[in-house]
Amino acid sequence: MVMHKGGALVAGTLSLLVAACGDGGGTTPPVDGSVPLVGDDAAVTTPPPPPPPPPGPIDCAAGGVASFSGTVQALADRAAIAGARVCVLEHPEIPCATTNAAGFYLLACAPIGDAAISFEADGFASGVWLWRGVAGDPTDLSVLLARNSENTGYLSPTGVTYPDGSSALVTIDANGAVEGLTARLRSGSGHGAFYSADDGGRIDPSATFLEDESELVFFVARPWEGWSELEIELVAPGRTCSQTDGAWQARDGAVNAVRVPVRPDTETVIWITCE
Secondary structure, three states, rough: OOOOOOOOOOOOOOEOOOOOOOOOOOOOOOOOOEEEOOOOOOOEOOOOOOOOOOOOOOOOOOOOEEEEEEEEOOOOOOEEEEOOEEEEOOOOOOOEEEEEOOOOEEEEEEOOOEEEEEEEOOOOOOEEEEEEEEOOOOEEOOOEEOOOHHHHHHHHHHOOOOOOOEEEEEEEEEEEEOOOOEEOOOOOOEEEEEEEEEOOOOOOOOOOOOOOOEEHHHHHHEEEOOOOOEEEEEEEEOOOOEEEEEEOOOOOOOOEEEEEEOOOOOEEEEEEEOO
């Protein structure tokens, strides 16, 4: 389980409206390329749309770019992780940064606006954070990474193997009046949702909604073939929720859905608050 530590919130929150939906879950996409609509009782399928085009290149030498800095530490003991790679997803033209002996990094070039920043370190679970890049001084983005063995043990009560070489871990960190909140995959396939008993980390495989504040929701999921993102629908009966960090608006503009980049064996975290 990778978690954020420090940094500013993404400018602008995404409102999540109350809606009714079926149970979460999912199956592997059929070989014909159609994808089951996750949560529907009927075996209705829809062909996936073509993947979105990649973003255009960033000219770091031209200026007018964002930057990020911070530390990368181990989740269990807060030990500095030296040699971790910090990169901007979908921008191979931007040089990656590497943490020093104190776990500090400076990523000197990143897009202005929405940026997907990845963190990788040997022996640790990789993570992707969606953050807003701004001009001027580097934006603080410090993170904690879990060891691969910690994620395997954490998810063991569900009977799901992770990491498995193909699936991504999507974590929703929910705060506020989250009682009754449910989540489901809106695209792709996989396992979930699984609801934890607390922030510290006990998953109840039989739970179907959140019971209290500061709980977590997990998906072990795979995107459509050719895609590198997933969409997730969140439902909070009688409440209004806002996404404060970690996700983008759904591609079709649905107000109760969020979109996150995913990579095999990599975790993405979404932070929401409900009232």
